[in-house]
Amino acid sequence: AQTVTQSQPEMSVQEAETVTLSCTYDTSESDYYLFWYKQPPSRQMILVIRQEAYKQQNATENRFSVNFQKAAKSFSLKISDSQLGDAAMYFCAYRRKSGGGADGLTFGKGTHLIIQP
Amino acid sequence: GAVVSQHPSWVICKSGTSVKIECRSLDFQATTMFWYRQFPKQSLMLMATSNEGSKATYEQGVEKDKFLINHASLTLSTLTVTSAHPEDSSFYICSARAVARRSSYNSPLHFGNGTRLTVT
Numbered sequence: 001a002q003t004v005t006q007s008q009p010e011m012s013v014q015e016a017e018t019v020t021l022s023c024t025y026d027t028s029e030s031d032y033y034l035f036w037y038k039q040p041p042s043r044q045m046i047l048v049i050r051q052e053a054y055k056q057q058n059a060t061e062n063r064f065s066v067n068f069q070k071a072a073k074s075f076s077l078k079i080s081d082s083q084l085g086d087a088a089m090y091f092c093a094y095r096r097k098s099g100g101g102a103d104g105l106t107f108g109k110g111t112h113l114i115i116q117p
Numbered sequence: 118g119a120v121v122s123q124h125p126s127w128v129i130c131k132s133g134t135s136v137k138i139e140c141r142s143l144d145f146q147a148t149t150m151f152w153y154r155q156f157p158k159q160s161l162m163l164m165a166t167s168n169e170g171s172k173a174t175y176e177q178g179v180e181k182d183k184f185l186i187n188h189a190s191l192t193l194s195t196l197t198v199t200s201a202h203p204e205d206s207s208f209y210i211c212s213a214r215a216v217a218r219r220s221s222y223n224s225p226l227h228f229g230n231g232t233r234l235t236v237t
Contacts, residue, residue, distance in 0.1 A: 042230070043155075043208060043210075043230065043231045043233075044228065044230050044231070045161075045210065045212070045228035047225070047226075050225075091160060091161070103166075104151040104153070104163040104166055104212075105151075105161075105163065105212075105226070106163070107160045107161045107162075108160060109159065109160045110159075110160050
């Protein structure tokens with residue numbers, strides 16, 4: 001079974017600074033997807049960034065980028081120029097590709113990100 | 118963008134009653150829908166996978182007779198919590214994957230806004 005581990009229950013960063021959220025995972029699959037989702041107090045799940053395992057290039061979306069280390073099974077999220085609106089729970093998630101789209105996501109326990117003004 | 122509507126957004130029911138939660142894909146067809154449960158300050162746990170026209174697949178430890186799932190069309194899946202008890206109080210979220218021309222495995226997931234269930 002796949003597992004996703006987020007070892008930081010809470011992180012705090014000053015506005016405009018950079019913060020990195022950690023995520024490790026365990027799988028026996030060779031091809032899969034990794035995601036970071038943001039969940040603000042509204043509880044809506046918002047996709048932040050997605051990485052395909054076979055792509056060595058790290059995904060980037062504006063101020064959000066990942067450091068994907070496949071051998072180490074590590075998938076950290078870097079948020080640059082932190083903004084107050086970035087405050088939320090961040091969940092790392094995994095989905096295998098071999099399931100043909102029939103697999104749900106496996107989520108980590110989440111990291112609560114606090115932005116200090 | 119694609120929208121998934123979940124209804125109701127919150128519901129309070131008495132112990133022993135049943136509650137139905139709907140998950141609709143508004144502007145796309147969804148071959149597969151997923152139901153998650155989220156306890157306060159915890160992660161989302163996959164409960165079951167709902168496939169249009171076939172039986173749902175439940176995760177280990179989820180009672181299929183208690184959490185009835187029906188996916189009768191490509192735009193609607195329902196989760197019915199039967200004989201609800203206070204321990205069923207939780208936040209339930211659905212997600213849906215669009216039908217893609219080539220295959221569905223690469224289709225993005227779209228989440229509903231969730232339903233907060235409180236059983237008194």
